[in-house]
Amino acid sequence: xxxxxxxxAQEPRYELVTRVLRDNxxxxxxxxxxxxxxxxxxxxxxxxxxxxxxxxxxLLDEGLIHRFDGRGYLVGSGQQTVTPIRHDIRDxxxxxxxxxxxxxxxRGTWLHVYDHVEKQVAQCxxxxxxxxxxxxxxxxxxxxxxxxxxxxxxLQERGLIRKNTSSxxxxxxxxxxxxREKFELRSILEPAALRLAAPHIQYPEVEALQxxxxxxxxxxxxxxxxxxxxxxIARAPNTELVDLIRSNRLLLxxxxxxxxxxxxxxxxxxxxxxxxxxQLIALHPIDSAxxxxxxxxxxxxxxxxxxxxxxxxxxxxxGFAPYLISQ
Amino acid sequence: xxxxxxxxAQEPRYELVTRVLRDNxxxxxxxxxxxxxxxxxxxxxxxxxxxxxxxxxxLLDEGLIHRFDGRGYLVGSGQQTVTPIRHDIRDxxxxxxxxxxxxxxxRGTWLHVYDHVEKQVAQCxxxxxxxxxxxxxxxxxxxxxxxxxxxxxxLQERGLIRKNTSSxxxxxxxxxxxxREKFELRSILEPAALRLAAPHIQYPEVEALQxxxxxxxxxxxxxxxxxxxxxxIARAPNTELVDLIRSNRLLLxxxxxxxxxxxxxxxxxxxxxxxxxxQLIALHPIDSAxxxxxxxxxxxxxxxxxxxxxxxxxxxxxGFAPYLISQ
DNA sequence: CTCGCAAATTGCACTTCGTATAACAGATAT
DNA sequence: ATATCTGTTATACGAAGTGCAATTTGCGAG
Numbered sequence: 001x002x003x004x005x006x007x008x009a010q011e012p013r014y015e016l017v018t019r020v021l022r023d024n025x026x027x028x029x030x031x032x033x034x035x036x037x038x039x040x041x042x043x044x045x046x047x048x049x050x051x052x053x054x055x056x057x058x059l060l061d062e063g064l065i066h067r068f069d070g071r072g073y074l075v076g077s078g079q080q081t082v083t084p085i086r087h088d089i090r091d092x093x094x095x096x097x098x099x100x101x102x103x104x105x106x107r108g109t110w111l112h113v114y115d116h117v118e119k120q121v122a123q124c125x126x127x128x129x130x131x132x133x134x135x136x137x138x139x140x141x142x143x144x145x146x147x148x149x150x151x152x153x154x155l156q157e158r159g160l161i162r163k164n165t166s167s168x169x170x171x172x173x174x175x176x177x178x179x180r181e182k183f184e185l186r187s188i189l190e191p192a193a194l195r196l197a198a199p200h201i202q203y204p205e206v207e208a209l210q211x212x213x214x215x216x217x218x219x220x221x222x223x224x225x226x227x228x229x230x231x232x233i234a235r236a237p238n239t240e241l242v243d244l245i246r247s248n249r250l251l252l253x254x255x256x257x258x259x260x261x262x263x264x265x266x267x268x269x270x271x272x273x274x275x276x277x278x279q280l281i282a283l284h285p286i287d288s289a290x291x292x293x294x295x296x297x298x299x300x301x302x303x304x305x306x307x308x309x310x311x312x313x314x315x316x317x318x319g320f321a322p323y324l325i326s327q
Numbered sequence: 328x329x330x331x332x333x334x335x336a337q338e339p340r341y342e343l344v345t346r347v348l349r350d351n352x353x354x355x356x357x358x359x360x361x362x363x364x365x366x367x368x369x370x371x372x373x374x375x376x377x378x379x380x381x382x383x384x385x386l387l388d389e390g391l392i393h394r395f396d397g398r399g400y401l402v403g404s405g406q407q408t409v410t411p412i413r414h415d416i417r418d419x420x421x422x423x424x425x426x427x428x429x430x431x432x433x434r435g436t437w438l439h440v441y442d443h444v445e446k447q448v449a450q451c452x453x454x455x456x457x458x459x460x461x462x463x464x465x466x467x468x469x470x471x472x473x474x475x476x477x478x479x480x481x482l483q484e485r486g487l488i489r490k491n492t493s494s495x496x497x498x499x500x501x502x503x504x505x506x507r508e509k510f511e512l513r514s515i516l517e518p519a520a521l522r523l524a525a526p527h528i529q530y531p532e533v534e535a536l537q538x539x540x541x542x543x544x545x546x547x548x549x550x551x552x553x554x555x556x557x558x559x560i561a562r563a564p565n566t567e568l569v570d571l572i573r574s575n576r577l578l579l580x581x582x583x584x585x586x587x588x589x590x591x592x593x594x595x596x597x598x599x600x601x602x603x604x605x606q607l608i609a610l611h612p613i614d615s616a617x618x619x620x621x622x623x624x625x626x627x628x629x630x631x632x633x634x635x636x637x638x639x640x641x642x643x644x645x646g647f648a649p650y651l652i653s654q
Numbered sequence: 655c656t657c658g659c660a661a662a663t664t665g666c667a668c669t670t671c672g673t674a675t676a677a678c679a680g681a682t683a684t
Numbered sequence: 685a686t687a688t689c690t691g692t693t694a695t696a697c698g699a700a701g702t703g704c705a706a707t708t709t710g711c712g713a714g
Contacts, residue, residue, distance in 0.1 A: 012699060039663060048493075048701050049664080071663055071708055086709095108494075108672065133689070144674045146473075149691095153477060157484035159567065166682050167690060181565045184523070188568070192515040238508045240486060241515070244571065340680070377681060436692070460670070471693045476672095493701045494671060 013047055014054035016100050025064050030075050033082035037072040040089045110150040113141050117151055120321040121160050122254030125172030126311055129327040132169040137323040158247050183301040189245050191290035197236040198286040210278035224274040259307055340374055341381035347423055352391050357402050360409035364399040367416045437477040440468050444478055447648040448487055449581030452499030453638055456654040459496040464650040485574050510628040516572050518617035524563040525613040537605035551601040586634055
């Protein structure tokens, strides 16, 4: 049972709200006698009033808060009488842990398991064709088939899996042809996005990054590729375009990860090319950068192909998620 | 209860097979005494043997075929003895109606209702924001919520609907910004695809079409736009790219349809531009055609915007599918 | 100090969505 | 033929959001 990286993600909202309030009362962030009102709490936690209601009821049961003759609850057990303190909770710097905040933002179990499945499915594809059985994946994830089918539908829409003639789910294999198509798309989309992004790039950041390349060993090709996307390309004022670029890159970066795991040597020469690229971007006239990006993409396409050929020889059998059945 | 344009789509496969065989026996396509075997029939109908089995059993019940001392069935009631005719059924030109064939091809109820919903959802968006309630749509379509959720998930992935903060499904509104983004994408993708398609275009067809433009009144701008896609752009040897282009056009052609229904005058000047475009394509050096296409796209973008502004003034209330709730 | 009113707040009923579960038929593979 | 898997239905329940009506609070006028 894997479910999510963030175990809080499955808890209902009211549990999360309860947790936050409880912790903040215990650590004294919310002083004794403070009047707790549903509405403002809901606003702070970015939810509706209903989960806050349940949370307050639960805290009342636990004796951390008590009622008084007025609206809302007072912090404290109510053993000794305190004068109600009325204060906007937004000013009290409520301590909301990062993971709780994350869990409050995203809703839906399928979103929490999706990333995990996506990564596994993308990664296995270089090694051939795999089949996915809904019921097994459901069992593995500890969710119902309903959720699994939701995940599968999205993976299909994003081009990561398909159905064979007997309508079973199939992932892969990643062929040279698929790779070619993906890179062809990249070299259409990414230079175009870079041009559109030009007026919105934070040039100081790019220059700072560019200066560190070569000396800072943490700047791997993967990191730089990500940086290029986030700092430059994704600034293009066209969300659909950016989304397309992201989803098109997905399989490729999974391939990269999988190859690194296999221990194939990293491609150090591309660091120099990233340096040139960031230099060109920093120099503003964006056209040369876009042209260079296009050339660069056709170079890494060839490198990807070469590395994939190595993998084809080395037969890998183990190490896949158990719900991925090699065909 | 709408379900599908094709009512056959919901019938089980064996019903469809039965129907085809029955009709072909009745109209004499399958002569008396012909040996019917599961395997070949399954191959012709592009299905597995099980549905064919049931179909044959049913035909046996109906007395249209009968058993004999051999594998398979003989056409005919079996009242008088006939000598078995062995003949590959594939050569007999079995008459399979188009709609039955369609129904046999696509599997899954959701596929059958999808197109209908997609069209409606795309069309309403110019007129503002609409909400879709799963249960109502399910009732309207006569399917379960499972199927509806499948459809909604796909529509969401394809960018036609989204969820609001309370996770209700929302379609639209189609803003000037969305329109701009879609056209920006078009002018990135379509010229690029046209270039890639150049070696695969059937030039005689293009020339033939081009010659008819102007004189043939059936060649509307919509028709020509479709022809450009199918005859030229979609020939690009990159299925992902072509799929993206298709799904990106979807909303725009829905807008077009909706505007025509409203009675807005058709844009006749663009016919000339299509003529120029097809001429350029026929002249082979594809670059000028690609450039022209890009320019042309920026022109129609402005036209679309202008027409949308007219719609904004004319308030339209009725005429939407009942499951689309205006906000 | 009290009254009265507007604004804020809560309680509650009503919806809708997310997920689970069981079930069965259709389809395929073995 | 049998076992396996998918497609779909039906049902159920909890979680969460919304709007309305009733209540409380804040605050200024008298």
